[in-house]
Amino acid sequence: MAADRLELPPVRLLPEEELARLALAVPLLDRAVRLARWCAPHVTVDAMGELTAQDVPRAVRELGLEEQPDGPADAAQAWGVAVDAGLVDLDIEDEDEDDEEAAAGSVALDEPAGRAVPGAALGRLDAGGPREVLEVWLAALDTALAEAATPDLDGLLEELGPDGEVDLGSLDWDPEEEAEFLDGALANLYLFTAMEDSGGDAKDAVPLPVLAASLVVPEDVEEPSDALLEDVTEVMMRLDEHFRLLTTIGLLEYQPLDEALIEEAESEDDGPAETAAVFPEEIGPEEVSRYGLVRLTPLGVYGVRSRMADAGMHAPVAGDLAGEPAAVLLEALFQYPDQIARREADAWLGNRKPYDAARELLEAARGEDRNAPGRRLVAQQTLSLLGDEAEPALREVLADRQLGGLARVWLTEREAADVPAPDEDMIFWLTVDTIAAQLDADDDPELLRELVTDLVARHDGFFTAAWRVDHPATADVLEAMGRIHPDKRLAKEARKAAFKARSAGTAAP
Structure with missing residues (x-):
């Protein structure tokens, strides 16, 4: 992506x-x-x-x-x-500044x-x-979040120094760090909610270990180490304490971590719960609720989004793209999950006549910039939602180098008559463009490997012809194919072809 x-x-x-x-x-x-x-x-x-x-x-x-x-x-x-x-x-x-009693600090x-x-x-x-009511609730939410990120007063009093003041340096707590930690957890919970596309109902609760792992375990780690599991446990403890305090403000629904699990971990580890692995590496479906379940309420989704927007983040709302130009739609949909992208595309198409929508999508799909292959891929997916009324717009671009290939795909899928066969240059150009879009999406490496393997298998001498393709991403695509292709001989051919493509590009006037 x-x-x-x-x-x-x-x-x-x-x-x-x-x-x-x-x-x-x-x-x-x-x-x-x-x-x-x-x-x-x-x-x-x-x-x-x-x-x-x-x-x-x-x-x-x-x-x-x-x-x-x-x-x-x-x-x-x-x-x-x-x-x-x-x-x-x-x-x-x-x-009164001159009041002796106040100066002595003796006022109760x-x-x-x-x-x-x-x-x-x-x-x-x-x-x-309603807007005024929500503004008041948001102000109340800010107070609740600040309180949740503040340690218990009784604990602070236990840390009183000899002069009767709290020594913040002696506490394992940083107010700004704790507030950022809580904001990060809520942002991840918001992302989980958005990815589930729950329609504002926030039906699917997130297991607390999953949310905690999303905050500390790197994405490329498949098997967490014992140290990472202990970090996840510590984060679970912190989240459990925060979330218990946030249920009364209507931000989230929370089924707390079963305290018996903490006691079990302490007895097995013979140490404090903060350093014990509270949960096993795999949790059965029947046990997952014991480890805590959390979900944003519909009001919570609104609240977290409002805070993100206030912080300068772009947090879109469903349907926002319906009135936007096609270029904005294509750029946005490229990184959306399939189900959400389909919903947003349907809303955009619903405001336009099929022929007009197709022409606008095709025009927005043009270009040789880095994001252009992704725009064309999304345009093709969005065009697939249109019926026969869009056919004239697709036929208008059959001779276009950038759009002719996807237009032929659209017409062929609908068994349209008189679809001219593409020449070899167009086939290879569309192939490079498609792989470039998939590389940019970076969604499913295994699917991309299968695509590359199949393409090479179906075209004899693929790399001999591919390096000559006049596409801005040709060299990058061939290099990626050299990394991805499982056959070492063909992978080497791909790397050689990439070198030739770069050399040709350097030599070009």
Whole structure:
């Protein structure tokens, strides 16, 4: 695949109205909204903007969390989201710089230092439309992600230094690194979701070991070493901790890692779980759920895509290409999975008459740049979706060196009459062009090897004629055939032909 092509396939998003309904039902956002309404006309807060001790029980009761052991913590989390999302505005008094008590640092954090009132975002939520609701949810998501990437406060307090401050240097934790790690995991989960083409339903959960391996195991590694398996285990542990915290914001659905597996690994390894291989090299289908399953919700797909777009990444949405020129369509479809490419091509063709669509596709397929063979391959696949009404457009290019071969393929597949046979030059040119496109796609090495082997077998003296083909990729294709062909003698012939093609190209004026 060409490095300058798009990297993310498109996702299908639910309508904004439906996404907004889902956002309003998210437990964490629902609690934050309820606390924002509850604080009217105002409640007192401490210097950090947190609820004072006397108001925390009231907030817990407001949320109906009295019977929950984590009720105060959940209320505090919802309050933090309300503040960060603008559902609550803070008005905290500034301490007098000359105040001796403040200078001495003796002011208790829990003492009232200001007040909180319902914020502007609450008004937008009540009066606005789906877009406003989703903006508030995205702000809440940012807060939840930041919290998930932050170590437990109790753990930090255990690391207090002699001066009463946390020594971040002594912690095995870097806030920026942890946030990037979590973003990377969500990006990979997003990619898995897009590749599954689940239509916004995110039906297929990803096993936690698979997601963890995608973050640490290089693509060219077939058999992970014990060290790599331990790295995967460590990443699983980190993801498990993060994902447990993210279910209440509606980002994902998560079936946690079975803690019994961790205990088993510790006992077998006689060491900490972080260095023990929690899972075997192969996991049976009936056991996979014990190792954790995660999937983005439809709201999660929307949220991760929004964050990617804000970061400057191109994260397309299904149907975006329907109104684009053919050249944009062909460049994009080249790197899409087959099922998604077919869906996008159908949407593009649905907006055009068959004859007009065929002419536009053929014109966009021309060119001698690096991506041109890929465009022609995709054009041929897209043209195959058109019926007989497109035939006149294909006949118009029969004499064209770049397009005549694929036009003949299209007409022959439909058993059209009076299709002129291609000359040898056109056959070899189309052969080089097709292999060049397959090399650029780099999808299935075994399939490419079979294609190369079959082509050489069907043409006596293939390499004697092939090096003369006037195609920009001739030398590259012949070199690749020399690497791919299983027959050593023919592979050597391919390399010699590549040398001749390069020499001819150098000598040409």
